[in-house]
Amino acid sequence: MAHQxxxxxxxxxxxxxxxxxxxxxxxxxxxxxxxxxxxxxxxxALIVGESLVPAIIPMLRKLGVEDEVRKYSTLKPGATFNLSxxxxxxxxxxxxxxxxxxxxxxxxxxxxxxxxxxxxxxxVKIFAASAEITKVSGTDRVELSPATLAATDGFxxxxxxLIVDATGRLRLLPNLLGIRGIEGQRKDTALFAxxxxxxxxxxxxxxTTRLDRGWSWRIPLPGRVSLGMVxxxxxxxxxxxxxxxxxxxxxxxxSHLQIVASQAKRVTPVMEYTNYQLVSERMVxxxxxxxxxxxxxxxxxxxSGLFLGMNGAFLLAEAISAGSEAALLRYxxxxxxxxxxxxxxxxxxxxxxxxxxxxxxxxxxxxxxxKLIFPHMNKHMGRIFGGAASNSAYSIxxxxxxxxxxxxDENPDEFKVR
Ligand SMILES: Cc1cc2nc3c(=O)[nH]c(=O)nc-3n(C[C@H](O)[C@H](O)[C@H](O)COP(=O)(O)OP(=O)(O)OC[C@H]3O[C@@H](n4cnc5c(N)ncnc54)[C@H](O)[C@@H]3O)c2cc1C
Numbered sequence: 001m002a003h004q005x006x007x008x009x010x011x012x013x014x015x016x017x018x019x020x021x022x023x024x025x026x027x028x029x030x031x032x033x034x035x036x037x038x039x040x041x042x043x044x045a046l047i048v049g050e051s052l053v054p055a056i057i058p059m060l061r062k063l064g065v066e067d068e069v070r071k072y073s074t075l076k077p078g079a080t081f082n083l084s085x086x087x088x089x090x091x092x093x094x095x096x097x098x099x100x101x102x103x104x105x106x107x108x109x110x111x112x113x114x115x116x117x118x119x120x121x122x123x124v125k126i127f128a129a130s131a132e133i134t135k136v137s138g139t140d141r142v143e144l145s146p147a148t149l150a151a152t153d154g155f156x157x158x159x160x161x162l163i164v165d166a167t168g169r170l171r172l173l174p175n176l177l178g179i180r181g182i183e184g185q186r187k188d189t190a191l192f193a194x195x196x197x198x199x200x201x202x203x204x205x206x207x208t209t210r211l212d213r214g215w216s217w218r219i220p221l222p223g224r225v226s227l228g229m230v231x232x233x234x235x236x237x238x239x240x241x242x243x244x245x246x247x248x249x250x251x252x253x254x255s256h257l258q259i260v261a262s263q264a265k266r267v268t269p270v271m272e273y274t275n276y277q278l279v280s281e282r283m284v285x286x287x288x289x290x291x292x293x294x295x296x297x298x299x300x301x302x303x304s305g306l307f308l309g310m311n312g313a314f315l316l317a318e319a320i321s322a323g324s325e326a327a328l329l330r331y332x333x334x335x336x337x338x339x340x341x342x343x344x345x346x347x348x349x350x351x352x353x354x355x356x357x358x359x360x361x362x363x364x365x366x367x368x369x370x371k372l373i374f375p376h377m378n379k380h381m382g383r384i385f386g387g388a389a390s391n392s393a394y395s396i397x398x399x400x401x402x403x404x405x406x407x408x409d410e411n412p413d414e415f416k417v418r
Pocket of ligand 1: 015016017018020021038040041048049050051052053129131166167169170192228273276291293297300
């Protein structure tokens with residue numbers, strides 16, 4: 001990527017050491033900027049965001065990390081959705097057009113370490129500490145505290161031209177500046193741990209399963225399976241007082257998990273997440289920008305979080321290289337549009353319309369109409385869920401059309417997530 005940087009943005013301070021932060025740091029450093037990154041390690045090796053989509057692979061190649069990621073990851077050739085013990089839909093990436101025909105399931109601690117090391121090798125200055133940021137009173141500007149600036153030992157002799165918040169769901173700058181996040185409607189809780197084994201319909205596939213209430217993911221990783229449950233918050237107390245009790249009891253008592261994970265033994269502590277749909281009202285300001293989950297995040301059902309975060313880092317690098325306020329505002333509007341589109345796509349999972357439409361397509365597969373339109377629809381649906389076309393007006397228009405008119409007389413409640 002050729003960058004021409006204006007004199008005004010020559011130095012950038014990035015806070016956070018996750019995938020979005022490291023991706024941005026590598027791209028800006030390669031383009032000749034002076035980049036410092038503050039990284040505070042996560043308190044646990046157990047990090048959500050382990051299943052990738054094919055559209056992330058070209059980004060891994062550009063960063064030069066795919067070979068290393070492949071060594072410790074599980075190859076992901078597709079995705080399976082178990083809607084009931086009897087009904088499943090499996091999708092194979094080998095049929096995707098214009099995208100790699102695979103993705104990976106990654107142990108996140110190792111994936112994050114690879115990206116951080118890549119940033120360091122590219123010449124990013126890593127500060128293994130939490131940065132302290134303050135608001136410049138009466139302005140929209142932020143700055144490093146005198147102590148944080150001094151601790152750079154002269155790497156930044158003055159304040160960096162731009163400060164980027166990539167602290168993930170902690171949202172350091174939005175909290176400091178009072179920037180609202182618009183949350184989604186569902187109030188679910190995700191409980192997440194690794195187990196030793198589960199049943200899998202297809203090796204390497206991420207398996208998404210409707211539960212009695214909510215849904216679960218099974219992500220095969222080397223030697224274990226990541227198993228998470230996304231459940232309405234009010235449903236949980238009946239399963240116990242602690243998150244461990246709730247996880248273990250749900251595993252035993254949910255009628256679908258009893259079938260697919262009856263032998264599973266938990267091998268890690270349980271992590272709990274709430275609120276996972278948010279779009280930040282603002283993403284850029286006088287001398288700051290937000291990237292990755294800090295800018296916004298979506299429900300994890302289609303494994304698109306890391307793709308959105310890293311793609312956001314590529315877009316922000318381009319905007320910084322363009323070096324104008326208009327470019328930064330364009331970045332903001334692209335990210336908002338992308339997140340809002342994904343919120344709509346995710347709704348089709350929860351309201352049952354997505355798989356009701358697939359069911360109709362399967363039932364009618366011998367009719368001329370379906371024979372004619374199915375390959376075209378299939379191509380665009382694959383590109384949306386693979387990540388490549390989730391911002392394409394045509395593909396999304398086609399999806400919306402299918403969700404509106406493609407259900408015939410089927411009731412989507414059959415596949416609704418309760
Ligand atoms: C339940 C759940 C399941 C998910 N499943 C998937 C999935 O299967 N696939 C997928 O692609 N995505 C998934 N996601 C989304 C994915 O986890 C995130 O989108 C992704 O991790 C965002 O990357 P990021 O770099 O923006 O932030 P993060 O990965 O959160 O990184 C932020 C980093 O900043 C550091 N930090 C925070 N504060 C400071 C500070 N003050 N100073 C210095 N460092 C700091 C943190 O320690 C952390 O390392 C899931 C999310 C949830 C909630």
